[in-house]
Amino acid sequence: MARALAVWASIAASLVVLGGCQGRADRGLRRGEAAASIRVEGSDTMVQLAQAWAEHYHAIQPSVSIQVLGGGSGVGIASLTDGNCDMANASREIEPKEIARIKANRGEEPVTHVVGHDALAIFVHKDNPLDSISIEELAEIYGDGGKITRWSQLGVKLQGDDTIVRVSRQNSSGTYAYFREAVLGRNRDFKLGSIDLSGSKDVVSLVSRTPNAIGYSGMGYATPEVKMLKVSRKKGEPAVAPTIENAKKGDYPITRALYIYTLGEAKGHVKQYLDWILSPEGQKIVVELGYVPRDES
Amino acid sequence: MSDPASVPPASGPPRISRAADPVDTTLPNARSRGARGWVRWAERLMEGLIYLCGWSAILFVLAIFFFVFIEAAPLAVQGFDFVEFFTSVNWRPTSNVRPQFGTLALLIGSLSVTGLAMLLAVPLGLGAAVYISEFATGKTKEVLKIVVELLAAIPSVVWGFIGMMVLGPIIIRFTGTPVGVNLLNGSVILALMSVPIIVSIAEDALKAVPDSYREAALSLGASQWEVVYRVLFPAAKNGLLAAVLLGVGRAIGETMAVLMVTGHAIQIPRSLLDPIRTLTATIAAELGETVQGDTHFRALFLIGLVLFALTFVVNLAADLIVKGIRHEKNA
Numbered sequence: 001m002a003r004a005l006a007v008w009a010s011i012a013a014s015l016v017v018l019g020g021c022q023g024r025a026d027r028g029l030r031r032g033e034a035a036a037s038i039r040v041e042g043s044d045t046m047v048q049l050a051q052a053w054a055e056h057y058h059a060i061q062p063s064v065s066i067q068v069l070g071g072g073s074g075v076g077i078a079s080l081t082d083g084n085c086d087m088a089n090a091s092r093e094i095e096p097k098e099i100a101r102i103k104a105n106r107g108e109e110p111v112t113h114v115v116g117h118d119a120l121a122i123f124v125h126k127d128n129p130l131d132s133i134s135i136e137e138l139a140e141i142y143g144d145g146g147k148i149t150r151w152s153q154l155g156v157k158l159q160g161d162d163t164i165v166r167v168s169r170q171n172s173s174g175t176y177a178y179f180r181e182a183v184l185g186r187n188r189d190f191k192l193g194s195i196d197l198s199g200s201k202d203v204v205s206l207v208s209r210t211p212n213a214i215g216y217s218g219m220g221y222a223t224p225e226v227k228m229l230k231v232s233r234k235k236g237e238p239a240v241a242p243t244i245e246n247a248k249k250g251d252y253p254i255t256r257a258l259y260i261y262t263l264g265e266a267k268g269h270v271k272q273y274l275d276w277i278l279s280p281e282g283q284k285i286v287v288e289l290g291y292v293p294r295d296e297s
Numbered sequence: 298m299s300d301p302a303s304v305p306p307a308s309g310p311p312r313i314s315r316a317a318d319p320v321d322t323t324l325p326n327a328r329s330r331g332a333r334g335w336v337r338w339a340e341r342l343m344e345g346l347i348y349l350c351g352w353s354a355i356l357f358v359l360a361i362f363f364f365v366f367i368e369a370a371p372l373a374v375q376g377f378d379f380v381e382f383f384t385s386v387n388w389r390p391t392s393n394v395r396p397q398f399g400t401l402a403l404l405i406g407s408l409s410v411t412g413l414a415m416l417l418a419v420p421l422g423l424g425a426a427v428y429i430s431e432f433a434t435g436k437t438k439e440v441l442k443i444v445v446e447l448l449a450a451i452p453s454v455v456w457g458f459i460g461m462m463v464l465g466p467i468i469i470r471f472t473g474t475p476v477g478v479n480l481l482n483g484s485v486i487l488a489l490m491s492v493p494i495i496v497s498i499a500e501d502a503l504k505a506v507p508d509s510y511r512e513a514a515l516s517l518g519a520s521q522w523e524v525v526y527r528v529l530f531p532a533a534k535n536g537l538l539a540a541v542l543l544g545v546g547r548a549i550g551e552t553m554a555v556l557m558v559t560g561h562a563i564q565i566p567r568s569l570l571d572p573i574r575t576l577t578a579t580i581a582a583e584l585g586e587t588v589q590g591d592t593h594f595r596a597l598f599l600i601g602l603v604l605f606a607l608t609f610v611v612n613l614a615a616d617l618i619v620k621g622i623r624h625e626k627n628a
Contacts, residue, residue, distance in 0.1 A: 071585055187394055189392050
């Protein structure tokens, strides 16, 4: 029991310490606000992009400090609702329910800004002989009641296990929702039993370690250990590689928009920052990170 | 006030003397009384603080329960299907067709990984405790104790990392299964995480058995193994059971490591090599991106309540058993 007490005491102590840090961080944040400071929060998909923007912008405008937090699209929007951030990143469209809550809480409607596009690539292990796949086949692999469970059904023979290991995302992620909409269709659910990971990077890393796995993530996450499949809309139609050019032209079938939400029209330094993001300079960073710029797609 | 020197019967002149009295008599008096008063105050303050510390634990537990309950409670009036929650394997909280909130597969995932972990951890933990308490001597004993404490201090994310990067490939190599993150991996990692707790509490329980028991058994000609098996285990059985239950509590509540090494797949496992998903990992993975106040959000808090109930029952059982020991000792 003495041990249990010691455990509790250490938990309490760490809570106190954490609380103290929190307080200090908050104070720091408030002091920072005196100068121009922008708080950005939201989608994990966009965290790398948002950080790259923030760093480059800070180099141009040293007086403006930008804080970027991840947490997820929902977290960012909730934070905007509570007035804890100036910009919410989201890799999905804001829901009517969330708009209503923001209006009720803040008296203003959120304004949508499309800042780029993300092409979802289909990843397999680099030794997998498969080169292309159709949306229908993907739906049969991932969709509820889908018939495809073995690689031989796709016409390839893998060394070792023939079963397809489905790698997916946690059901609250924007990537998950987008894949469902684009591949399975609005009225179909995922087949249960897939390995649901919490990050885009984790999907690619598991696929790179698993010869019979298939997974999906933003094409910016590709590594040399995985192969991106060409995707066709229907079986028999030409398959398109996930490249920036193809995504821009709209040929690649699984492409989604990336959003920034602000409370009402952006004003002051937030507006300047947003304008810079949408400028060729900001969009160049989108391309550098493997995403698709917004203007031409 | 009850100065015995200044209690003459009430009359005219004494009143005046009373007014003068405090000036000369209470000055030295007041100084000592002030010092004593300060000490008394400090003592009372410290007493209050310590009292508060003691009660704060209860306050925290109640506050946490209350908070989790408040977040989940609106489900009761929103027509939430509680039968489905406990009996369906379909966990599709964000479905466009029909959101379903069945947690059966998650519950079985949690219970199976915990059960298997205990299958590994209990013999290992009790064995280690017996060795440290009864067989090891001198430096070996001290070193072992320190190492076990150190093992308990490894953060769960590090365990998860070990499971993913070390144990996973080993499992793939020896079983030929395609994915190394699965029920087996989770069980082994959880077992390793709960062993230190089992060892340290079981060792305490064995230590608490009076030496006279050992001496009596040895003098009757029992071998050392017979002493452990026939005398110490029965004598310390409550403490050992409490150790096991606290290990169970540790395993069932573990989140980060489990999230990393069980594969996080919603299915009822049919073999050791199937990926599974636990209740804790589901909350950790999904809460961040749910819409606040949504049914999904509340259902995750309901899972929290289920976990709270599970760990509460396990800990309560452990506590009652420990209390049982004390009664026996007093008797």
